[in-house]
Amino acid sequence: MNREEKLNQLRENPEFEIVIIGGGATGLGCTVDAASRGYKTLLLEQCDFAKGTSSRSTKLIHGGVRYLQQGNIHLVREALLERGRLLRNAPHVCHKLPFVVPVYHYWDKFFYGFGLWLYEFLSGKFSLGKTRILSKNETIGYLPGLDTTNLKGGVLYYDGQFDDSRLAVNLAQTAVGQGALVLNYCQVVDFVKKENKVVGLMMKDVLSGQLYEIKTKVVINATGVFADTLLQKSEGHAEETIAPSQGIHLVLNKSYFENFSAMLIPKTSDGRVLFVVPWHDKLLLGTTDTPMQQVDLEPKPLKEEVDFIVNHFNFYSKVKIKYADINSVFAGLRPLVKSGSKQKTAVLSREHSLKVFPSGVVDISGGKWTTYRKMAEQTIDKVVKIADLTFVPCQTKRLKIHGFVSEKSNSHLGIYGSDELLIEKMMREDVALAEKIHPEYPYTKAEVVWAVKEEMALTVEDVLARRIRLLFLDAKAAMEVAPVVAQIMASLLFKDELWEREQVIAFRKLAQSYMVSV
Ligand SMILES: Cc1cc2nc3c(=O)[nH]c(=O)nc-3n(C[C@H](O)[C@H](O)[C@H](O)COP(=O)(O)OP(=O)(O)OC[C@H]3O[C@@H](n4cnc5c(N)ncnc54)[C@H](O)[C@@H]3O)c2cc1C
Numbered sequence: 001m002n003r004e005e006k007l008n009q010l011r012e013n014p015e016f017e018i019v020i021i022g023g024g025a026t027g028l029g030c031t032v033d034a035a036s037r038g039y040k041t042l043l044l045e046q047c048d049f050a051k052g053t054s055s056r057s058t059k060l061i062h063g064g065v066r067y068l069q070q071g072n073i074h075l076v077r078e079a080l081l082e083r084g085r086l087l088r089n090a091p092h093v094c095h096k097l098p099f100v101v102p103v104y105h106y107w108d109k110f111f112y113g114f115g116l117w118l119y120e121f122l123s124g125k126f127s128l129g130k131t132r133i134l135s136k137n138e139t140i141g142y143l144p145g146l147d148t149t150n151l152k153g154g155v156l157y158y159d160g161q162f163d164d165s166r167l168a169v170n171l172a173q174t175a176v177g178q179g180a181l182v183l184n185y186c187q188v189v190d191f192v193k194k195e196n197k198v199v200g201l202m203m204k205d206v207l208s209g210q211l212y213e214i215k216t217k218v219v220i221n222a223t224g225v226f227a228d229t230l231l232q233k234s235e236g237h238a239e240e241t242i243a244p245s246q247g248i249h250l251v252l253n254k255s256y257f258e259n260f261s262a263m264l265i266p267k268t269s270d271g272r273v274l275f276v277v278p279w280h281d282k283l284l285l286g287t288t289d290t291p292m293q294q295v296d297l298e299p300k301p302l303k304e305e306v307d308f309i310v311n312h313f314n315f316y317s318k319v320k321i322k323y324a325d326i327n328s329v330f331a332g333l334r335p336l337v338k339s340g341s342k343q344k345t346a347v348l349s350r351e352h353s354l355k356v357f358p359s360g361v362v363d364i365s366g367g368k369w370t371t372y373r374k375m376a377e378q379t380i381d382k383v384v385k386i387a388d389l390t391f392v393p394c395q396t397k398r399l400k401i402h403g404f405v406s407e408k409s410n411s412h413l414g415i416y417g418s419d420e421l422l423i424e425k426m427m428r429e430d431v432a433l434a435e436k437i438h439p440e441y442p443y444t445k446a447e448v449v450w451a452v453k454e455e456m457a458l459t460v461e462d463v464l465a466r467r468i469r470l471l472f473l474d475a476k477a478a479m480e481v482a483p484v485v486a487q488i489m490a491s492l493l494f495k496d497e498l499w500e501r502e503q504v505i506a507f508r509k510l511a512q513s514y515m516v517s518v
Contacts, residue, residue, distance in 0.1 A: 249329065
Protein backbone atom coordinates (compact mmCIF):
# COMPACT_ATOMS: atom_id res chain seq x y z
CA MET A 1 0.00 0.00 0.00
CA ASN A 2 1.69 3.17 -1.20
CA ARG A 3 0.02 6.41 -0.16
CA GLU A 4 1.53 8.59 -2.92
CA GLU A 5 0.30 6.18 -5.60
CA LYS A 6 -3.14 6.22 -4.02
CA LEU A 7 -3.25 10.03 -3.93
CA ASN A 8 -2.34 10.04 -7.61
CA GLN A 9 -5.25 7.70 -8.32
CA LEU A 10 -7.52 10.09 -6.44
CA ARG A 11 -6.26 13.09 -8.44
CA GLU A 12 -6.88 11.24 -11.69
CA ASN A 13 -10.41 10.26 -10.83
CA PRO A 14 -12.06 11.83 -7.76
CA GLU A 15 -15.50 10.31 -8.36
CA PHE A 16 -16.89 7.41 -6.34
CA GLU A 17 -20.07 5.52 -5.68
CA ILE A 18 -19.42 5.23 -1.94
CA VAL A 19 -17.11 7.31 0.28
CA ILE A 20 -16.53 6.13 3.83
CA ILE A 21 -15.21 8.47 6.51
CA GLY A 22 -13.28 6.87 9.37
CA GLY A 23 -10.61 4.18 9.28
CA GLY A 24 -11.53 2.28 12.43
CA ALA A 25 -13.19 -1.14 12.62
CA THR A 26 -16.52 0.21 11.37
CA GLY A 27 -15.25 2.21 8.39
CA LEU A 28 -12.75 -0.42 7.31
CA GLY A 29 -15.43 -3.11 7.56
CA CYS A 30 -17.75 -1.03 5.36
CA THR A 31 -14.94 -0.48 2.85
CA VAL A 32 -14.19 -4.19 2.56
CA ASP A 33 -17.90 -4.94 2.18
CA ALA A 34 -18.54 -2.25 -0.45
CA ALA A 35 -15.42 -2.99 -2.50
CA SER A 36 -15.99 -6.75 -2.44
CA ARG A 37 -19.48 -6.15 -3.91
CA GLY A 38 -17.77 -4.24 -6.73
CA TYR A 39 -18.77 -0.66 -5.86
CA LYS A 40 -16.27 2.12 -6.50
CA THR A 41 -15.25 2.86 -2.94
CA LEU A 42 -13.02 5.36 -1.12
CA LEU A 43 -12.05 5.33 2.56
CA LEU A 44 -10.67 8.46 4.23
CA GLU A 45 -9.04 8.37 7.67
CA GLN A 46 -7.87 11.63 9.23
CA CYS A 47 -4.99 10.03 11.11
CA ASP A 48 -3.71 6.44 10.98
CA PHE A 49 -5.91 3.35 10.61
CA ALA A 50 -7.28 2.39 14.05
CA LYS A 51 -5.81 5.49 15.68
CA GLY A 52 -9.14 5.99 17.48
CA THR A 53 -11.04 3.48 19.59
CA SER A 54 -10.17 0.55 17.34
CA SER A 55 -6.62 0.15 18.69
CA ARG A 56 -7.71 0.51 22.33
CA SER A 57 -10.07 -2.41 22.88
CA THR A 58 -9.72 -5.32 25.35
CA LYS A 59 -8.71 -7.41 22.29
CA LEU A 60 -11.58 -9.86 22.73
CA ILE A 61 -13.74 -11.29 20.01
CA HIS A 62 -16.66 -12.11 22.13
CA GLY A 63 -20.39 -12.29 22.54
CA GLY A 64 -20.07 -10.28 25.73
CA VAL A 65 -20.71 -12.27 28.90
CA ARG A 66 -21.86 -9.05 30.54
CA TYR A 67 -24.61 -8.50 27.97
CA LEU A 68 -25.89 -11.97 28.77
CA GLN A 69 -26.14 -10.91 32.43
CA GLN A 70 -28.21 -7.96 31.15
CA GLY A 71 -30.46 -10.38 29.27
CA ASN A 72 -29.48 -9.12 25.80
CA ILE A 73 -29.61 -12.55 24.14
CA HIS A 74 -29.93 -11.14 20.60
CA LEU A 75 -26.74 -9.08 20.87
CA VAL A 76 -24.84 -12.02 22.37
CA ARG A 77 -26.02 -14.51 19.75
CA GLU A 78 -25.20 -12.19 16.85
CA ALA A 79 -21.74 -11.42 18.23
CA LEU A 80 -21.00 -15.12 18.85
CA LEU A 81 -21.79 -15.93 15.22
CA GLU A 82 -19.53 -13.09 14.10
CA ARG A 83 -16.84 -14.36 16.48
CA GLY A 84 -16.95 -17.68 14.65
CA ARG A 85 -16.74 -16.05 11.21
CA LEU A 86 -13.82 -13.85 12.21
CA LEU A 87 -11.86 -16.77 13.65
CA ARG A 88 -12.48 -18.62 10.39
CA ASN A 89 -11.61 -15.71 8.05
CA ALA A 90 -8.62 -14.23 9.91
CA PRO A 91 -7.00 -17.07 11.91
CA HIS A 92 -3.61 -15.35 11.78
CA VAL A 93 -4.75 -12.41 13.95
CA CYS A 94 -7.45 -14.17 15.99
CA HIS A 95 -7.42 -17.26 18.17
CA LYS A 96 -9.48 -18.97 20.82
CA LEU A 97 -8.58 -18.46 24.45
CA PRO A 98 -9.70 -20.30 27.61
CA PHE A 99 -11.16 -18.09 30.36
CA VAL A 100 -11.69 -19.01 34.00
CA VAL A 101 -14.14 -17.28 36.32
CA PRO A 102 -12.99 -17.88 39.93
CA VAL A 103 -15.88 -18.36 42.38
CA TYR A 104 -16.03 -17.84 46.13
CA HIS A 105 -19.52 -19.20 46.94
CA TYR A 106 -20.74 -22.69 45.96
CA TRP A 107 -23.96 -21.20 44.57
CA ASP A 108 -21.91 -19.03 42.16
CA LYS A 109 -20.45 -22.14 40.56
CA PHE A 110 -23.91 -23.06 39.32
CA PHE A 111 -24.99 -19.49 38.59
CA TYR A 112 -21.96 -18.74 36.39
CA GLY A 113 -21.80 -22.33 35.18
CA PHE A 114 -25.35 -22.06 33.80
CA GLY A 115 -24.79 -18.59 32.34
CA LEU A 116 -21.62 -19.65 30.58
CA TRP A 117 -23.18 -22.90 29.40
CA LEU A 118 -25.91 -20.75 27.79
CA TYR A 119 -23.18 -18.51 26.33
CA GLU A 120 -21.58 -21.52 24.68
CA PHE A 121 -24.97 -22.93 23.60
CA LEU A 122 -25.80 -19.64 21.83
CA SER A 123 -22.67 -19.94 19.70
CA GLY A 124 -24.16 -23.07 18.07
CA LYS A 125 -21.90 -24.55 15.40
CA PHE A 126 -19.28 -21.90 16.20
CA SER A 127 -18.73 -23.21 19.75
CA LEU A 128 -15.05 -22.91 20.73
CA GLY A 129 -15.18 -25.59 23.44
CA LYS A 130 -17.27 -26.89 26.30
CA THR A 131 -18.02 -24.73 29.32
CA ARG A 132 -17.08 -26.68 32.47
CA ILE A 133 -17.39 -26.25 36.23
CA LEU A 134 -13.96 -26.57 37.88
CA SER A 135 -12.93 -27.81 41.32
CA LYS A 136 -10.77 -25.58 43.49
CA ASN A 137 -7.61 -27.47 42.44
CA GLU A 138 -8.49 -27.34 38.76
CA THR A 139 -9.07 -23.58 39.07
CA ILE A 140 -5.65 -23.15 40.66
CA GLY A 141 -4.22 -25.30 37.85
CA TYR A 142 -5.46 -22.76 35.30
CA LEU A 143 -4.67 -19.72 37.44
CA PRO A 144 -1.71 -20.50 39.73
CA GLY A 145 -1.33 -16.75 40.41
CA LEU A 146 -4.78 -16.54 42.01
CA ASP A 147 -5.17 -15.63 45.68
CA THR A 148 -6.93 -18.76 46.95
CA THR A 149 -8.41 -17.37 50.18
CA ASN A 150 -12.03 -18.67 50.37
CA LEU A 151 -11.81 -19.96 46.76
CA LYS A 152 -14.46 -22.60 46.05
CA GLY A 153 -13.70 -23.39 42.41
CA GLY A 154 -14.32 -21.83 39.02
CA VAL A 155 -15.98 -22.02 35.65
CA LEU A 156 -14.04 -22.57 32.41
CA TYR A 157 -15.31 -21.21 29.11
CA TYR A 158 -13.84 -20.17 25.75
CA ASP A 159 -13.81 -16.93 23.81
CA GLY A 160 -11.77 -15.27 21.07
CA GLN A 161 -8.79 -12.92 21.22
CA PHE A 162 -7.15 -10.77 18.56
CA ASP A 163 -4.82 -7.90 17.82
CA ASP A 164 -7.14 -5.00 17.04
CA SER A 165 -4.93 -2.58 15.10
CA ARG A 166 -3.26 -5.40 13.16
CA LEU A 167 -6.67 -6.62 12.07
CA ALA A 168 -7.48 -3.03 11.07
CA VAL A 169 -4.36 -2.85 8.88
CA ASN A 170 -5.25 -6.24 7.39
CA LEU A 171 -8.77 -4.99 6.63
CA ALA A 172 -7.30 -1.97 4.85
CA GLN A 173 -5.14 -4.35 2.80
CA THR A 174 -8.13 -6.58 2.09
CA ALA A 175 -10.14 -3.57 0.92
CA VAL A 176 -7.31 -2.53 -1.41
CA GLY A 177 -7.15 -6.11 -2.70
CA GLN A 178 -10.86 -5.83 -3.50
CA GLY A 179 -10.30 -2.62 -5.47
CA ALA A 180 -11.01 0.12 -2.89
CA LEU A 181 -8.96 3.28 -2.60
CA VAL A 182 -7.87 3.63 1.02
CA LEU A 183 -6.07 6.67 2.44
CA ASN A 184 -4.79 7.58 5.87
CA TYR A 185 -3.96 11.12 7.06
CA CYS A 186 -6.81 12.50 4.95
CA GLN A 187 -9.39 14.45 6.91
CA VAL A 188 -12.89 15.25 5.72
CA VAL A 189 -13.34 18.95 6.45
CA ASP A 190 -16.65 19.74 4.77
CA PHE A 191 -19.45 18.46 2.58
CA VAL A 192 -20.52 19.55 -0.89
CA LYS A 193 -24.29 19.85 -1.19
CA LYS A 194 -26.79 20.23 -4.00
CA GLU A 195 -30.39 21.00 -3.05
CA ASN A 196 -29.60 20.11 0.56
CA LYS A 197 -28.28 16.66 -0.39
CA VAL A 198 -24.63 15.71 0.07
CA VAL A 199 -23.09 15.02 -3.35
CA GLY A 200 -19.46 15.22 -2.38
CA LEU A 201 -16.97 16.32 0.21
CA MET A 202 -13.84 18.34 0.82
CA MET A 203 -10.84 16.39 2.02
CA LYS A 204 -7.59 17.80 3.39
CA ASP A 205 -4.35 15.85 3.01
CA VAL A 206 -3.14 16.39 6.58
CA LEU A 207 0.52 15.89 5.57
CA SER A 208 0.67 18.37 2.67
CA GLY A 209 -2.28 20.62 3.55
CA GLN A 210 -3.68 20.16 0.02
CA LEU A 211 -7.46 20.24 -0.38
CA TYR A 212 -9.35 17.83 -2.64
CA GLU A 213 -12.96 17.92 -3.82
CA ILE A 214 -14.45 14.46 -4.15
CA LYS A 215 -17.76 13.51 -5.78
CA THR A 216 -19.79 10.58 -4.55
CA LYS A 217 -23.26 9.07 -4.70
CA VAL A 218 -23.30 8.43 -0.97
CA VAL A 219 -21.25 9.18 2.15
CA ILE A 220 -20.97 6.86 5.14
CA ASN A 221 -20.07 8.49 8.45
CA ALA A 222 -18.13 5.85 10.44
CA THR A 223 -16.23 8.22 12.70
CA GLY A 224 -17.04 6.62 16.07
CA VAL A 225 -17.01 9.15 18.90
CA PHE A 226 -16.41 11.92 16.33
CA ALA A 227 -19.68 11.21 14.51
CA ASP A 228 -21.48 14.30 15.84
CA THR A 229 -18.79 16.70 14.59
CA LEU A 230 -19.41 15.53 11.02
CA LEU A 231 -23.17 15.38 11.43
CA GLN A 232 -23.08 19.01 12.55
CA LYS A 233 -21.48 19.81 9.19
CA SER A 234 -23.75 17.66 7.03
CA GLU A 235 -27.02 18.39 8.82
CA GLY A 236 -26.30 21.64 10.59
CA HIS A 237 -28.16 20.37 13.67
CA ALA A 238 -26.99 20.24 17.25
CA GLU A 239 -28.58 17.10 18.62
CA GLU A 240 -25.90 14.74 19.90
CA THR A 241 -26.12 11.06 19.00
CA ILE A 242 -23.06 9.69 20.84
CA ALA A 243 -22.41 9.28 24.57
CA PRO A 244 -18.65 8.64 24.86
CA SER A 245 -17.58 6.29 27.61
CA GLN A 246 -13.93 5.82 28.52
CA GLY A 247 -12.34 2.47 29.21
CA ILE A 248 -8.72 2.06 30.22
CA HIS A 249 -6.33 -0.89 30.30
CA LEU A 250 -3.14 -1.57 32.21
CA VAL A 251 -0.36 -3.75 30.83
CA LEU A 252 2.01 -5.67 33.12
CA ASN A 253 4.76 -8.22 32.80
CA LYS A 254 3.21 -11.68 32.96
CA SER A 255 5.30 -12.63 36.01
CA TYR A 256 2.77 -10.75 38.19
CA PHE A 257 0.09 -13.35 37.60
CA GLU A 258 0.98 -16.89 36.59
CA ASN A 259 -1.80 -18.21 34.37
CA PHE A 260 -2.69 -20.83 31.77
CA SER A 261 -5.94 -19.10 30.85
CA ALA A 262 -7.41 -15.62 30.95
CA MET A 263 -9.42 -14.65 34.04
CA LEU A 264 -12.82 -13.00 34.14
CA ILE A 265 -13.67 -11.20 37.38
CA PRO A 266 -17.46 -11.48 37.17
CA LYS A 267 -18.53 -8.61 39.40
CA THR A 268 -16.60 -5.44 40.10
CA SER A 269 -17.60 -2.88 42.72
CA ASP A 270 -19.50 -0.96 39.99
CA GLY A 271 -21.32 -4.10 38.85
CA ARG A 272 -19.35 -4.83 35.67
CA VAL A 273 -16.78 -7.44 34.68
CA LEU A 274 -12.99 -7.10 34.56
CA PHE A 275 -10.58 -9.13 32.43
CA VAL A 276 -7.03 -10.26 33.09
CA VAL A 277 -5.85 -11.49 29.71
CA PRO A 278 -2.50 -12.73 28.40
CA TRP A 279 -1.64 -10.66 25.30
CA HIS A 280 1.62 -10.59 23.32
CA ASP A 281 3.47 -12.20 26.25
CA LYS A 282 2.16 -9.59 28.72
CA LEU A 283 -0.91 -9.25 30.91
CA LEU A 284 -3.71 -6.93 29.85
CA LEU A 285 -6.04 -5.74 32.65
CA GLY A 286 -9.28 -3.91 31.95
CA THR A 287 -11.50 -2.19 31.62
CA THR A 288 -13.43 0.76 33.10
CA ASP A 289 -16.60 2.58 32.06
CA THR A 290 -16.41 6.32 32.69
CA PRO A 291 -18.83 8.74 30.98
CA MET A 292 -16.89 11.55 29.25
CA GLN A 293 -17.99 14.94 27.95
CA GLN A 294 -15.03 15.57 25.65
CA VAL A 295 -13.76 13.42 22.80
CA ASP A 296 -10.08 13.21 21.95
CA LEU A 297 -7.91 11.05 19.73
CA GLU A 298 -5.63 10.53 22.75
CA PRO A 299 -7.97 10.20 25.74
CA LYS A 300 -6.21 10.33 29.10
CA PRO A 301 -6.63 7.63 31.75
CA LEU A 302 -7.91 8.99 35.06
CA LYS A 303 -6.14 8.19 38.33
CA GLU A 304 -9.34 6.72 39.77
CA GLU A 305 -9.59 4.37 36.78
CA VAL A 306 -6.03 3.15 37.33
CA ASP A 307 -6.73 2.68 41.06
CA PHE A 308 -9.95 0.80 40.28
CA ILE A 309 -8.11 -1.77 38.17
CA VAL A 310 -5.10 -2.05 40.50
CA ASN A 311 -7.37 -2.61 43.52
CA HIS A 312 -9.51 -5.25 41.83
CA PHE A 313 -6.47 -7.06 40.45
CA ASN A 314 -4.76 -7.05 43.86
CA PHE A 315 -7.85 -8.54 45.47
CA TYR A 316 -7.58 -11.60 43.19
CA SER A 317 -3.83 -11.92 42.71
CA LYS A 318 -1.25 -13.47 45.03
CA VAL A 319 1.28 -10.87 43.91
CA LYS A 320 0.07 -7.34 44.68
CA ILE A 321 0.99 -4.67 42.14
CA LYS A 322 1.76 -0.98 42.50
CA TYR A 323 1.97 1.86 39.98
CA ALA A 324 5.67 1.25 39.28
CA ASP A 325 4.84 -2.26 37.98
CA ILE A 326 2.68 -0.95 35.14
CA ASN A 327 4.40 -1.02 31.72
CA SER A 328 1.75 0.90 29.87
CA VAL A 329 -1.72 2.34 30.32
CA PHE A 330 -4.03 3.24 27.46
CA ALA A 331 -7.50 4.69 27.21
CA GLY A 332 -10.20 4.38 24.56
CA LEU A 333 -13.63 5.92 24.06
CA ARG A 334 -16.67 3.75 23.37
CA PRO A 335 -18.98 5.38 20.85
CA LEU A 336 -22.16 4.45 22.69
CA VAL A 337 -25.42 5.41 21.04
CA LYS A 338 -27.48 7.85 23.12
CA SER A 339 -30.89 6.63 24.09
CA GLY A 340 -33.46 8.84 25.82
CA SER A 341 -32.70 9.86 29.37
CA LYS A 342 -30.40 6.97 30.36
CA GLN A 343 -27.27 8.74 31.55
CA LYS A 344 -25.09 5.96 32.98
CA THR A 345 -22.97 4.75 30.05
CA ALA A 346 -22.61 1.29 31.64
CA VAL A 347 -26.33 0.69 30.96
CA LEU A 348 -26.41 2.13 27.45
CA SER A 349 -26.84 -0.47 24.72
CA ARG A 350 -23.76 -1.87 22.98
CA GLU A 351 -25.87 -2.45 19.89
CA HIS A 352 -25.13 -0.35 16.85
CA SER A 353 -27.31 2.26 15.25
CA LEU A 354 -27.68 2.75 11.50
CA LYS A 355 -29.39 5.96 10.38
CA VAL A 356 -29.91 7.87 7.17
CA PHE A 357 -29.87 11.62 7.81
CA PRO A 358 -31.86 14.19 5.77
CA SER A 359 -28.73 15.19 3.79
CA GLY A 360 -28.42 11.55 2.66
CA VAL A 361 -25.41 10.85 4.90
CA VAL A 362 -25.56 7.32 6.30
CA ASP A 363 -24.33 7.14 9.88
CA ILE A 364 -23.17 3.88 11.46
CA SER A 365 -22.24 4.09 15.14
CA GLY A 366 -21.76 1.96 18.22
CA GLY A 367 -21.46 -1.81 18.20
CA LYS A 368 -18.27 -3.72 18.84
CA TRP A 369 -15.14 -4.79 17.00
CA THR A 370 -16.54 -8.31 17.04
CA THR A 371 -19.59 -7.29 15.02
CA TYR A 372 -17.87 -4.99 12.51
CA ARG A 373 -18.63 -7.33 9.57
CA LYS A 374 -22.34 -7.57 10.31
CA MET A 375 -22.56 -3.81 10.84
CA ALA A 376 -20.86 -3.31 7.47
CA GLU A 377 -23.22 -5.74 5.73
CA GLN A 378 -26.29 -3.91 7.05
CA THR A 379 -24.79 -0.51 6.20
CA ILE A 380 -23.94 -1.36 2.61
CA ASP A 381 -27.35 -3.02 2.11
CA LYS A 382 -28.92 0.27 3.19
CA VAL A 383 -26.55 2.39 1.09
CA VAL A 384 -27.27 0.37 -2.05
CA LYS A 385 -30.97 1.12 -1.63
CA ILE A 386 -30.72 4.83 -0.96
CA ALA A 387 -28.07 5.49 -3.64
CA ASP A 388 -29.93 3.38 -6.18
CA LEU A 389 -26.89 1.20 -6.89
CA THR A 390 -27.30 -2.16 -8.58
CA PHE A 391 -27.82 -4.68 -5.77
CA VAL A 392 -24.98 -7.16 -5.26
CA PRO A 393 -25.27 -9.44 -2.21
CA CYS A 394 -22.78 -9.24 0.66
CA GLN A 395 -19.58 -11.22 -0.02
CA THR A 396 -17.81 -11.05 3.35
CA LYS A 397 -19.20 -13.99 5.36
CA ARG A 398 -16.44 -16.21 4.01
CA LEU A 399 -14.07 -13.60 2.62
CA LYS A 400 -10.52 -14.32 3.76
CA ILE A 401 -8.85 -11.37 5.42
CA HIS A 402 -5.43 -10.28 4.09
CA GLY A 403 -2.74 -12.53 5.59
CA PHE A 404 -5.02 -15.57 5.90
CA VAL A 405 -3.11 -18.81 6.48
CA SER A 406 -4.66 -22.11 7.47
CA GLU A 407 -1.83 -22.75 9.91
CA LYS A 408 -0.21 -19.94 11.86
CA SER A 409 3.49 -20.25 12.80
CA ASN A 410 4.66 -20.01 16.41
CA SER A 411 7.14 -17.23 15.66
CA HIS A 412 6.22 -13.70 16.77
CA LEU A 413 5.89 -13.04 13.03
CA GLY A 414 3.02 -15.55 12.88
CA ILE A 415 0.57 -12.69 13.32
CA TYR A 416 1.49 -11.43 9.83
CA GLY A 417 0.02 -14.64 8.42
CA SER A 418 1.01 -15.16 4.79
CA ASP A 419 3.17 -12.00 4.93
CA GLU A 420 5.49 -13.71 7.41
CA LEU A 421 7.30 -15.48 4.55
CA LEU A 422 7.88 -12.17 2.77
CA ILE A 423 9.29 -10.54 5.92
CA GLU A 424 11.59 -13.51 6.45
CA LYS A 425 12.72 -13.26 2.83
CA MET A 426 13.63 -9.59 3.41
CA MET A 427 15.73 -10.63 6.40
CA ARG A 428 17.50 -13.36 4.43
CA GLU A 429 18.32 -10.94 1.63
CA ASP A 430 19.60 -8.25 4.01
CA VAL A 431 20.75 -9.72 7.32
CA ALA A 432 20.99 -6.27 8.90
CA LEU A 433 17.18 -6.21 8.78
CA ALA A 434 17.05 -9.27 11.04
CA GLU A 435 18.49 -7.18 13.91
CA LYS A 436 16.15 -6.58 16.81
CA ILE A 437 15.13 -3.00 17.56
CA HIS A 438 15.16 -3.68 21.34
CA PRO A 439 17.12 -6.42 23.16
CA GLU A 440 14.12 -7.49 25.27
CA TYR A 441 11.60 -7.74 22.45
CA PRO A 442 11.50 -9.86 19.28
CA TYR A 443 10.63 -7.02 16.85
CA THR A 444 13.10 -6.58 14.00
CA LYS A 445 14.15 -3.76 11.67
CA ALA A 446 12.52 -5.72 8.86
CA GLU A 447 9.12 -5.16 10.49
CA VAL A 448 9.68 -1.41 10.45
CA VAL A 449 10.57 -1.55 6.76
CA TRP A 450 7.54 -3.75 6.09
CA ALA A 451 5.23 -1.36 7.96
CA VAL A 452 6.41 1.57 5.84
CA LYS A 453 6.48 -0.20 2.48
CA GLU A 454 3.42 -2.43 2.76
CA GLU A 455 1.22 -1.09 5.57
CA MET A 456 1.19 2.67 4.96
CA ALA A 457 2.94 3.56 8.25
CA LEU A 458 4.00 7.18 8.00
CA THR A 459 5.12 8.14 11.51
CA VAL A 460 7.11 6.54 14.33
CA GLU A 461 3.86 6.32 16.25
CA ASP A 462 2.14 4.40 13.41
CA VAL A 463 4.88 1.77 13.66
CA LEU A 464 5.28 1.54 17.42
CA ALA A 465 1.62 1.89 18.40
CA ARG A 466 -0.31 0.10 15.68
CA ARG A 467 1.97 -2.01 13.39
CA ILE A 468 3.90 -3.53 16.28
CA ARG A 469 2.30 -2.86 19.64
CA LEU A 470 5.32 -1.83 21.71
CA LEU A 471 3.78 1.46 22.91
CA PHE A 472 0.83 -0.48 24.33
CA LEU A 473 3.03 -3.22 25.78
CA ASP A 474 5.90 -1.25 27.26
CA ALA A 475 5.91 2.53 26.88
CA LYS A 476 9.47 2.93 28.20
CA ALA A 477 10.92 0.40 25.75
CA ALA A 478 8.97 2.09 22.95
CA MET A 479 10.57 5.44 23.87
CA GLU A 480 13.99 3.81 23.76
CA VAL A 481 13.57 2.43 20.23
CA ALA A 482 12.03 5.59 18.74
CA PRO A 483 15.38 6.93 17.32
CA VAL A 484 16.22 3.71 15.47
CA VAL A 485 12.69 3.45 14.07
CA ALA A 486 12.81 7.12 12.98
CA GLN A 487 16.15 6.55 11.26
CA ILE A 488 14.91 3.55 9.26
CA MET A 489 11.72 5.38 8.32
CA ALA A 490 13.53 8.56 7.26
CA SER A 491 15.64 6.68 4.73
CA LEU A 492 12.57 4.96 3.26
CA LEU A 493 10.40 8.08 3.19
CA PHE A 494 13.21 10.42 1.97
CA LYS A 495 13.00 12.57 5.09
CA ASP A 496 15.81 14.65 6.64
CA GLU A 497 17.38 14.68 10.11
CA LEU A 498 15.00 17.40 11.29
CA TRP A 499 12.05 15.12 10.50
CA GLU A 500 13.76 12.31 12.43
CA ARG A 501 14.32 14.53 15.47
CA GLU A 502 10.77 15.88 15.41
CA GLN A 503 9.35 12.38 15.14
CA VAL A 504 11.35 11.19 18.15
CA ILE A 505 10.34 14.21 20.25
CA ALA A 506 6.65 13.86 19.34
CA PHE A 507 6.64 10.13 19.98
CA ARG A 508 8.40 10.41 23.34
CA LYS A 509 5.93 13.07 24.46
CA LEU A 510 3.07 10.75 23.53
CA ALA A 511 4.68 7.69 25.16
CA GLN A 512 5.06 9.65 28.39
CA SER A 513 1.27 9.75 28.63
CA TYR A 514 1.17 5.92 28.43
CA MET A 515 3.28 5.70 31.59
CA VAL A 516 1.70 5.81 35.04
CA SER A 517 3.39 8.47 37.12
CA VAL A 518 4.16 7.30 40.64
C1 LIG B 1 -12.11 0.28 26.43
C2 LIG B 1 -12.76 -0.43 25.29
C3 LIG B 1 -12.69 -1.81 25.20
C4 LIG B 1 -13.30 -2.46 24.13
N1 LIG B 1 -13.13 -3.81 24.04
C5 LIG B 1 -13.70 -4.47 23.01
C6 LIG B 1 -13.47 -5.84 22.85
O1 LIG B 1 -12.71 -6.45 23.60
N2 LIG B 1 -14.09 -6.46 21.83
C7 LIG B 1 -14.91 -5.81 20.96
O2 LIG B 1 -15.47 -6.46 20.09
N3 LIG B 1 -15.11 -4.47 21.05
C8 LIG B 1 -14.51 -3.79 22.05
N4 LIG B 1 -14.67 -2.44 22.16
C9 LIG B 1 -15.49 -1.74 21.16
C10 LIG B 1 -14.72 -1.44 19.87
O3 LIG B 1 -13.37 -1.13 20.13
C11 LIG B 1 -15.38 -0.28 19.15
O4 LIG B 1 -16.75 -0.55 19.00
C12 LIG B 1 -14.80 -0.04 17.77
O5 LIG B 1 -13.39 0.01 17.82
C13 LIG B 1 -15.34 1.27 17.22
O6 LIG B 1 -14.78 1.45 15.95
P1 LIG B 1 -15.18 2.69 15.06
O7 LIG B 1 -14.58 2.47 13.73
O8 LIG B 1 -16.64 2.91 15.12
O9 LIG B 1 -14.50 3.95 15.78
P2 LIG B 1 -12.97 4.40 15.75
O10 LIG B 1 -12.06 3.27 15.87
O11 LIG B 1 -12.81 5.49 16.75
O12 LIG B 1 -12.79 4.98 14.29
C14 LIG B 1 -13.29 6.23 13.90
C15 LIG B 1 -12.22 6.88 13.03
O13 LIG B 1 -12.77 8.03 12.39
C16 LIG B 1 -11.70 8.92 12.19
N5 LIG B 1 -12.23 10.26 11.89
C17 LIG B 1 -12.92 11.08 12.73
N6 LIG B 1 -13.22 12.23 12.11
C18 LIG B 1 -12.74 12.14 10.85
C19 LIG B 1 -12.73 13.01 9.72
N7 LIG B 1 -13.28 14.23 9.78
N8 LIG B 1 -12.14 12.61 8.57
C20 LIG B 1 -11.56 11.37 8.48
N9 LIG B 1 -11.53 10.52 9.53
C21 LIG B 1 -12.11 10.89 10.70
C22 LIG B 1 -10.94 8.84 13.50
O14 LIG B 1 -9.60 9.33 13.38
C23 LIG B 1 -11.02 7.36 13.83
O15 LIG B 1 -9.86 6.65 13.43
C24 LIG B 1 -14.03 -1.74 23.18
C25 LIG B 1 -14.11 -0.35 23.27
C26 LIG B 1 -13.45 0.31 24.31
C27 LIG B 1 -13.47 1.79 24.38
